[in-house]
Amino acid sequence: MTQPLKVDFLLLGGTIVTMDTERHVIQNGALAVKDSRIVWIGDIFQVGDQFEPAQKLDIHGKVVIPGLVNTHGHWAMTLFRGLVDDCPLEAWLEKIWKVEAAVVSAETVTIGTQLAMVEMIRSGTTCAADMYWHYPESFDAVIQAGFRMINGPSFALIPGFEDRNHQAYKAAIELLEQYKNEPLLHLYMQAHSTYMTNVKMLEDIAQIKQDRNIGFITHAAESKGEMELVHQKYGKTPIEVLDSVSLLSNTTLLAHCVHLSDAEIERLTVTGTNVSHCPSSNLKLSSGIARVADMVRAGVNVSIGTDGPASNNDLDLFHEAQLAALVQKGVSGDPTVLPAEKVFSMLTIDGARAVGLENQVGSLEVGKLADLAVIDFNAANLTPCFNLYSHFIYATSSADVCHVMIHGKMVMQNRQMLTLDEEKIKSEVRRISQQIRLI
Ligand SMILES: [Zn+2]
Incomplete structure (x- = not known):
């Protein structure tokens, strides 16, 4: 029996909008990330015990898109x-x-x-x-x-x-x-x-x-x-x-x-x-x-x-x-x-x-860098949903984005910024704005 593959993240249960050339959309999907890259995408029922994730993320009711x-x-x-x-x-x-x-x-x-x-x-x-x-x-x-x-x-x-x-x-x-x-x-x-x-x-x-x-x-x-x-x-x-x-x-x-x-x-x-x-x-x-x-x-x-x-x-x-x-x-x-x-x-x-990165980012495909965003489709403004693309362009707001991953690292999870001190940054910007007002 083969050992499960150690991965950093395993996203389970949401809809995955790949934006690959065939525009595959996977309902009830799963996506695994190891180091900086996507190593697996598929149906949740195919995941089995092939992965040992450091972090599992339940994304039922949510939609994963390329960043x-x-x-x-x-x-x-x-x-x-x-x-x-x-x-x-x-x-x-x-x-x-x-x-x-x-x-x-x-x-x-x-x-x-x-x-x-x-x-x-x-x-x-x-x-x-x-x-x-x-x-x-x-x-x-x-x-x-x-x-x-x-x-x-x-x-x-x-x-x-x-x-x-x-x-x-x-x-x-x-x-x-x-x-x-x-x-x-x-x-x-x-x-x-x-x-x-x-x-x-x-x-x-x-x-x-x-x-x-x-x-x-x-x-x-x-x-x-x-x-x-x-x-x-x-x-x-x-x-x-x-x-x-x-x-x-x-x-x-x-x-x-x-x-x-x-x-x-x-x-x-x-x-x-x-x-x-x-x-x-x-x-x-x-x-x-x-x-x-x-x-x-x-x-x-x-x-x-x-x-x-x-x-x-x-x-x-x-x-x-x-x-x-x-x-x-x-x-x-x-x-x-x-x-x-x-x-x-x-x-x-x-x-x-x-920007010359079509082989690295811009779609969710195995081998590409893991740059992605997860959108909460339980939001009132996204209910009901007949067409995902329609919602992305005409109904989604930035407030619906709940998780963001860049280069295989989570930078926002449950809307909490993980790599930037938002309150400190905003207060410093306000301080600079006092100087700008005087010009
Ligand atoms: Zn410009």
Whole structure:
């Protein structure tokens, strides 16, 4: 008789929404996790005595989903949540940059990053992209909290931050080298945008991206103002500028892409370039409405991002996904565009693909990393249930998320945060907010 396999966790009795290619859903399922990976998924009646779990989790009445992937954000901007509302992007940036110049430090970024992780874990997100100052401190905060992050050196020509120019490349490369083996960090090169950089800077970034075989993230075609600025500067659109420096590729992720021509959508399809759709931010700043249904129809991989909490103002992907679906139906006059199952794939496996992790996370499959969330389907707002995907997009709220696991470790159990001291973090953020009020 074979010995039972020692595993860290055995989840028993719930519904498992795998998001694998066949979209298998297992009713009354079980899932075993050992070290960082899923080692078994199946029917509860097949479990038998093949496992010796360190922890058993009864999940009857609950639904297990792949952890959600937030493909665009500026995490530490939690510090500026609700500070500047109801004004255009350019004026918004002016105010934010003034406050950032006064407040942003290694310490404040660490605290803002920690608050972002609390909020994301509470809403079922296990993996997210960040673009912000003091990224090495964010790396450390993430490693400590056990969250999965896509991040890396971010370049922009901003008055007052001139150190973030060509001399910074050397330091950036050293950091990419230093952190390259951290399993929770997925390193990217980043640029703020084409209007905040120049051709030389973009070419240098493209070279590092190619040399190190890593991905690239930037904002592109977000607002009409940006389109005008970029045209004045380059005589091109942001997409054309990125194309001219070989920065459109299947390892590139563009945030927003609100203002695209048919030819540009075609170019994103041909190059395999990924998009992060951020509907709250685009609507709130009146940037416009991205042609998501057209992009999806053309074969572009579109994922979903919250953008920073200063322009959203939260990091809740369930809320963001509902908005993404509703807005496309509203503007197209076609309620069949972006059906719930497709939007849920944008939150999970398409999001993982957008950040180059589709073979690691984004679906629940044996061999993949154990990044998952468990949702309490006994909630009143989820009763009754005829279609799980419908509930994920139109009815689930972050309050329904009860357990979250990242890289095989429980980071929230029964809504208790296990790796982050939520009360301490919130009180430190309130302390920083007193300083912000005086600016
Ligand atoms: Zn952004």
